[in-house]
Amino acid sequence: MRILVTGGTGFTGTALVRRLREDGHSVVALDYKEGLQCDALRAMGAEVVIGSVTDRAAVERSMRGVEFVFHLAAAFRELNVPNSFYDEVNVGGTRTVLEAAIREGAWKFVYCSTCGVHGNVDHPPAGEDAPIQPADYYQRTKYEAEPLVKALAPASMETVILRPAAIYGPGDPERFFMIFKRVARGSFPMFGSGRTLYHPLYIDNLVDAFMLCLPRGAGNGREYLIADEHYYPIQEIVEEVGRALKVPVRIPHYPVLPVLVLGHVVEKLCKPFGLTPPIFPRRVDWYRQNRAFDITRAKRELGYAPQIPLDEGLRRTGEWYREMGYLAATGGKP
Numbered sequence: 241m242r243i244l245v246t247g248g249t250g251f252t253g254t255a256l257v258r259r260l261r262e263d264g265h266s267v268v269a270l271d272y273k274e275g276l277q278c279d280a281l282r283a284m285g286a287e288v289v290i291g292s293v294t295d296r297a298a299v300e301r302s303m304r305g306v307e308f309v310f311h312l313a314a315a316f317r318e319l320n321v322p323n324s325f326y327d328e329v330n331v332g333g334t335r336t337v338l339e340a341a342i343r344e345g346a347w348k349f350v351y352c353s354t355c356g357v358h359g360n361v362d363h364p365p366a367g368e369d370a371p372i373q374p375a376d377y378y379q380r381t382k383y384e385a386e387p388l389v390k391a392l393a394p395a396s397m398e399t400v401i402l403r404p405a406a407i408y409g410p411g412d413p414e415r416f417f418m419i420f421k422r423v424a425r426g427s428f429p430m431f432g433s434g435r436t437l438y439h440p441l442y443i444d445n446l447v448d449a450f451m452l453c454l455p456r457g458a459g460n461g462r463e464y465l466i467a468d469e470h471y472y473p474i475q476e477i478v479e480e481v482g483r484a485l486k487v488p489v490r491i492p493h494y495p496v497l498p499v500l501v502l503g504h505v506v507e508k509l510c511k512p513f514g515l516t517p518p519i520f521p522r523r524v525d526w527y528r529q530n531r532a533f534d535i536t537r538a539k540r541e542l543g544y545a546p547q548i549p550l551d552e553g554l555r556r557t558g559e560w561y562r563e564m565g566y567l568a569a570t571g572g573k574p
């Protein structure tokens with residue numbers, strides 16, 4: 241098939257493009273900026289179109305001849321932008337990509353949403369029908385695109401919505417890297433009790449789930465939470481990272497509320513000057529928001545079966561950070 245992956249040069253996009261190419265599909269990746277990752281994708285045999293999902297002409301260029309769309313591009317890590325940027329990219333961009341897919345006659349559209357649409361999970365584990373309660377502009381805009389996809393897609397087009405949990409693995413540029421970096425230094429400051437639940441998702445397990453959406457009829461009209469088999473208190477995740485790296489780690493505890501207040505203040509102060517805040521509420525939410533999910537629906541209906549457990553996933557991830565020299569560098573960022 242000729243398949244478009246928006247956000248194809250991102251962490252998840254790259255892994256998906258690689259697997260699709262290995263399976264013999266013709267792949268186009270649409271992404272924002274030219275960069276090293278574009279060359280990596282070209283080396284895999286994918287085409288790369290540079291342009292924003294908000295740019296209709298660029299989206300149409302990338303859509304030529306496309307039969308199947310994985311829509312992954314999202315404003316996600318951008319910090320020093322107005323909140324409206326998230327609406328433009330995550331909601332407006334999804335509309336633009338979907339409309340172009342409809343015009344091109346693509347038969348299936350898979351939208352990569354997030355487990356974050358459920359915000360803090362009050363009664364863990366949450367299934368797909370748990371309350372939708374996005375807690376920030378990222379989660380809100382990711383959710384708003386879900387009903388849009390269902391409403392705009394014609395009857396002739398299949399749609400699937402995947403809500404991945406916390407993705408990690410080799411190539412993860414940010415969240416788990418921060419845990420690894422601190423653990424490698426031997427100390428991880430824990431704000432709060434450390435009992436907050438967190439649901440990891442190893443990148444290969446997520447790619448398996450995407451691939452299960454390829455056959456006709458698979459998951460049509462449904463949304464699915466995708467996560468690893470188990471969820472954990474965040475303290476256990478930090479300890480497991482220590483075991484993966486084979487380093488002893490101290491975990492001193494501090495109260496979370498002052499950091500949260502500080503995060504709000506710092507974010508407000510940085511925004512007018514276009515500065516990237518060193519601390520902001522979304523980051524602090526990691527210590528506070530319960531994220532634990534029930535993946536029964538994906539198992540039953542898609543045949544999803546996460547293959548890589550946490551210890552193995554963390555071991556592979558740590559190895560990759562070490563090979564790339566990221567853990568040796570102080571304060572370095574992949």
Ligand SMILES: NC(=O)c1ccc[n+]([C@@H]2O[C@H](COP(=O)([O-])OP(=O)(O)OC[C@H]3O[C@@H](n4cnc5c(N)ncnc54)[C@H](OP(=O)(O)O)[C@@H]3O)[C@@H](O)[C@H]2O)c1
Pocket residue numbers: 246247248249250251252253270271272273291292293294311312313314315316317329333352353354355356382403404405406407408
């Ligand atoms: N990481 C997680 O834990 C997680 C959890 C749940 C759901 N998700 C979802 O999974 C998807 C992939 O996330 P990821 O972790 O792989 O993030 P990522 O590495 O930041 O990938 C997102 C990609 O989208 C691209 N992009 C951003 N804005 C764009 C625009 N306007 N036009 C075209 N491309 C644009 C980015 O390009 P640049 O790099 O050039 O900016 C990047 O390549 C996203 O939809 C995200 O919401 C992620």
